Amino acid sequence: MISDFFNWIGRPEIAKPIELVLLFTIFVIVVLYAYASRKRGQRLETYKDIPFLDDHEHIPTDANQEQVKKNESDARK
Structure with a gap:
């Protein structure tokens, strides 16, 4: 069978x-x-430029983006 x-x-x-x-x-x-997911789609869209970046540049992750926003807001104060 x-x-x-x-x-x-x-x-x-x-x-x-x-x-x-x-x-x-x-x-x-x-x-x-x-x-x-719109958030996931936007994150994946940022990855499309990775082959064209120099070695010293990097794509910010979600955690890094939050830290950058925090640092920018602290710098404005």
Whole structure:
């Protein structure tokens, strides 16, 4: 019984459409994860410039951004 199932699922005309649907579903899930949250989407958008930055520059993380804002507000006082 189980060997019949594996023989059936192993046939290329059956396996290829199943693989296509599975991989497309995974792709859609990843895209939804990346852009569903506005905050996460903005953070991921900042990463697109990493290859063009010099070695001494860095992308500020959320914690660093909060520290920079705090330092700027303290400097204004």
